[in-house]
Amino acid sequence: MKYYSLNSKAPKTSFKNAVIKGIAPDKGLYFPELITPLPQSFFDHIDDLSFQEIAFKAIHQFVHPDIPDAVLKQIIDETLSFDFPLEKINEKISVLELFHGPTMAFKDVGARFMARCLGYFNQDNTNEVTVLVATSGDTGGAVANGFLGVKGVNVVILYPSGKVSDIQEKQLTTLGKNIKALEVNGTFDDCQAMVKRAFLDEELTSKMQLTSANSINVARWLPQMFYFMFAYRQLHNSHKNIVFSVPSGNFGNICAGMMAQQLGLPVKHFIASNNENKIVTDYLQTQAYTPKPSIQTISNAMDVGDPSNFIRIQEIYKNNFELLKDNLSGYSFTDEETKDALKEIYNEFSYVADPHGAVGYLGAKAYLENNKEVHCVFLETAHPTKFLDVVEETIGENIELPEQILKVMVKKKKSLKIELYSQFKDFLLK
Numbered sequence: 001m002k003y004y005s006l007n008s009k010a011p012k013t014s015f016k017n018a019v020i021k022g023i024a025p026d027k028g029l030y031f032p033e034l035i036t037p038l039p040q041s042f043f044d045h046i047d048d049l050s051f052q053e054i055a056f057k058a059i060h061q062f063v064h065p066d067i068p069d070a071v072l073k074q075i076i077d078e079t080l081s082f083d084f085p086l087e088k089i090n091e092k093i094s095v096l097e098l099f100h101g102p103t104m105a106f107k108d109v110g111a112r113f114m115a116r117c118l119g120y121f122n123q124d125n126t127n128e129v130t131v132l133v134a135t136s137g138d139t140g141g142a143v144a145n146g147f148l149g150v151k152g153v154n155v156v157i158l159y160p161s162g163k164v165s166d167i168q169e170k171q172l173t174t175l176g177k178n179i180k181a182l183e184v185n186g187t188f189d190d191c192q193a194m195v196k197r198a199f200l201d202e203e204l205t206s207k208m209q210l211t212s213a214n215s216i217n218v219a220r221w222l223p224q225m226f227y228f229m230f231a232y233r234q235l236h237n238s239h240k241n242i243v244f245s246v247p248s249g250n251f252g253n254i255c256a257g258m259m260a261q262q263l264g265l266p267v268k269h270f271i272a273s274n275n276e277n278k279i280v281t282d283y284l285q286t287q288a289y290t291p292k293p294s295i296q297t298i299s300n301a302m303d304v305g306d307p308s309n310f311i312r313i314q315e316i317y318k319n320n321f322e323l324l325k326d327n328l329s330g331y332s333f334t335d336e337e338t339k340d341a342l343k344e345i346y347n348e349f350s351y352v353a354d355p356h357g358a359v360g361y362l363g364a365k366a367y368l369e370n371n372k373e374v375h376c377v378f379l380e381t382a383h384p385t386k387f388l389d390v391v392e393e394t395i396g397e398n399i400e401l402p403e404q405i406l407k408v409m410v411k412k413k414k415s416l417k418i419e420l421y422s423q424f425k426d427f428l429l430k
């Protein structure tokens with residue numbers, strides 16, 4: 001597969017090069033040149049396939065020929081070593097749990113897949129890479145875990161000081177080895193802007209190979225397609241007209257769902273469920289795309305004021321506003337509404353959601369008000385214990401801490417505080 005830059009001013013490139021570079025030389029996001037739908041027989045016989053087989057068929061065309069089939073199978077087997085259960089909340093709503101990986105957030109799959117691709121490309125130690133990551137909470141931990149000890153890869157994580165949960169902070173600052181954390185006095189958007197500026201900085205790029213492990217990178221972004229296929233496999237015998245409500249921040253996950261739809265997955269509609277950072281929800285109402293400084297909320301991983309992947313969504317729907325609106329609705333919810341939803345989900349369905357999942361649930365409910373003939377799946381993108389204080393206080397119960405979380409809580413945070421791009425650059429150059 002060849003990838004082109006969405007800024008149209010860079011040459012097409014291979015999967016391998018797109019992964020190693022992260023972003024095109026004209027600073028555009030890479031996008032696959034061709035999307036060939038899977039045959040109808042794949043969907044007709046999806047019940048006969050394991051999750052690993054589904055994933056292999058879904059991603060094969062995007063990595064071929066740079067990753068041989070046997071290696072791809074192994075990468076997928078190692079990446080998908082945990083479950084993705086779907087639970088019915090009621091007749092109209094189900095929840096797809098994406099938090100059973102090592103850091104208990106949906107980012108684990110993309111991070112593990114990308115780490116293994118880079119490991120494969122660097123077998124002969126000739127492609128040493130510095131991976132830069134901006135995180136509003138979960139990407140950092142997943143990338144730290146997924147890339148720990150990967151040969152020839154150094155990871156630098158930038159996170160907004162005081163704006164991630166205690167557990168998220170422990171997950172991204174305690175591993176050591178090839179993983180370094182920089183605590184930025186600013187917002188997630190400031191972190192993302194510093195990373196993007198580093199890619200433009202010739203002094204840096206002439207001295208080191210930089211790449212990104214945010215959803216900018218095709219190897220981090222595309223495996224997120226799997227979730228939508230896994231949900232379909234678990235639901236299609238009992239429900240048609242499946243709609244996904246995706247708690248959205250940087251819009252990588254929902255955009256990966258749209259890629260699955262391009263592969264032929266029968267998805268009736270997507271819902272972008274936003275907290276008060278509602279740039280895309282506003283766009284769908286006004287047709288004006290206006291990035292804004294991000295607002296701090298209790299669903300902090302979605303505190304994004306300029307979503308990177310919106311441009312990919314525009315590409316998928318051919319920059320056609322009406323086509324996009326036929327496929328995507330957007331809703332935004334306040335923290336108070338999110339807390340009420342956490343209580344409602346707990347009291348009515350005995351289910352403990354996290355604040356991001358609760359926003360997804362609210363999006364599903366809002367859409368169902370005017371669309372009766374569908375079944376909504378909201379994505380539970382992180383385990384509730386990652387947001388322990390707010391969840392326990394809201395539902396009035398203590399929740400049991402999983403082993404993954406207990407292990408990390410006792411570790412000691414190690415980070416370097418920075419405020420300016422020059423400090424970030426000096427850190428990289430040293």
Ligand SMILES: Cc1ncc(COP(=O)(O)O)c(C=O)c1O
Nearest residue numbers: 138248249250251252253301381
């Ligand atoms: C728990 C959680 N939910 C939702 C999101 C939003 O996902 P995306 O940035 O792909 O829109 C994130 C972060 O990305 C997250 O960590």
Ligand SMILES: N[C@@H](CCOP(=O)(O)O)C(=O)O
Nearest residue numbers: 135136137138139214215301
């Ligand atoms: N919500 C993310 C922000 C970055 O998203 P990404 O998918 O582009 O890595 C986070 O938790 O860090």
